[in-house]
Amino acid sequence: MLTYILAIVVALASFALYMAAFFLPELYRKYDLVWSGVGVFYAYEIWHNAGQIRGPVLLGQMAGSALIGWFAWQTLSMRWEQTPVEQRTQVPRVEGTLGDVVQYQSARLWAYLQSEEFQSRLPQNFDEVLQQASDVFDRLKEWIAAVLSTIKSSSEVSDSHKPNSTSSTSSKPPSDKKP
Numbered sequence: 001m002l003t004y005i006l007a008i009v010v011a012l013a014s015f016a017l018y019m020a021a022f023f024l025p026e027l028y029r030k031y032d033l034v035w036s037g038v039g040v041f042y043a044y045e046i047w048h049n050a051g052q053i054r055g056p057v058l059l060g061q062m063a064g065s066a067l068i069g070w071f072a073w074q075t076l077s078m079r080w081e082q083t084p085v086e087q088r089t090q091v092p093r094v095e096g097t098l099g100d101v102v103q104y105q106s107a108r109l110w111a112y113l114q115s116e117e118f119q120s121r122l123p124q125n126f127d128e129v130l131q132q133a134s135d136v137f138d139r140l141k142e143w144i145a146a147v148l149s150t151i152k153s154s155s156e157v158s159d160s161h162k163p164n165s166t167s168s169t170s171s172k173p174p175s176d177k178k179p
Helices: 002-023 032-048 055-082 098-113 116-121 126-160
Strands: none
């Protein structure tokens, strides 16, 4: 169970590093996308091998993940402090550390997710989601059937132009002699 929690935490931290490019672009650097991808892959590997990770190995993975997470937080905080105030993302009513900005932006995102505007864009019930998925799969099935019929008809046309190797071109009847 702890292994799955570790995988979720690592995946969320990697996703947060990726999303920093959109919400706090002055903190983003060239290789952050690569490192967030590595983190998501690491989370996947932890999740996939959760049954094999026990005791000391899990403790080591947790310690390593905590150290890397702390290092990432310190790096982002240093980038925030080195960014001139006039170049920082303007966040109303928030001055100070990166932690204050992240807390404020998280509260705004949570409020938006609970708003009527966001809720109106979502399907109203699970049946709508199933219907939309069914429609997509029906269209995909029709498309695949059309592609397969096109391939089949083109192979039949090419087969009709090939000479028939079983037909005999000579007028002699086949002999009954065996070699």
